[in-house]
Amino acid sequence: MSRCTLHRWKKVLLSSGGHIKLLDKKRTVPTRRRTRTYPKGLCERVVVIRTVHPGMGKSKLTSLLHAEGYTVSEFSVGRILSGLKKQGLLSYSTHCLSLRAPALCNEKKPQKHKKKLRRLHGYRVLGVDTIVWHIDGVKRYILTA
Numbered sequence: 001m002s003r004c005t006l007h008r009w010k011k012v013l014l015s016s017g018g019h020i021k022l023l024d025k026k027r028t029v030p031t032r033r034r035t036r037t038y039p040k041g042l043c044e045r046v047v048v049i050r051t052v053h054p055g056m057g058k059s060k061l062t063s064l065l066h067a068e069g070y071t072v073s074e075f076s077v078g079r080i081l082s083g084l085k086k087q088g089l090l091s092y093s094t095h096c097l098s099l100r101a102p103a104l105c106n107e108k109k110p111q112k113h114k115k116k117l118r119r120l121h122g123y124r125v126l127g128v129d130t131i132v133w134h135i136d137g138v139k140r141y142i143l144t145a
Contacts, residue, residue, distance in 0.1 A: 038080065042070055046080055050090055 009023055016022045045068070049061060056064075058078040065072055072080075084090040119125055131142040 036079070036083070038076070039070055042072065043080060043084065046077070047084060047089055054091070
């Protein structure tokens with residue numbers, strides 16, 4: 001234990017009147033997190049382009065934005081697209097089964113990932129396998145674990 005830690009604890013105990021509960025670990029998450037900043041008007045331009053061309057991906061968007069004078073990478077455009085979708089400013093890309101029947105178009109929503117089944121801590125798993133031997137015309141089953 002460092003001397004600084006001991007002095008800090010001593011200071012907390014003296015100021016709190018001896019309450020040991022105040023020595024518990026506090027949250028270490030920063031209160032103000034960094035927000036992404038983009039050039040002025042970039043997000044609005046992305047929204048305009050995607051409303052006109054809803055299926056356009058980040059690589060084509062990047063080349064169009066470069067032609068308009070914005071200096072952004074393809075990864076930044078991808079992050080902008082995902083952020084705008086989360087805010088609800090962009091819809092998810094639509095997938096049409098038939099061009100003649102627009103009623104069959106449905107929106108692709110993000111897939112939810114299923115959690116992997118994991119065994120609880122402290123439980124053991126037993127793997128069982130069988131071996132079949134034919135001895136003198138009789139089947140013999142041997143279980144292995």
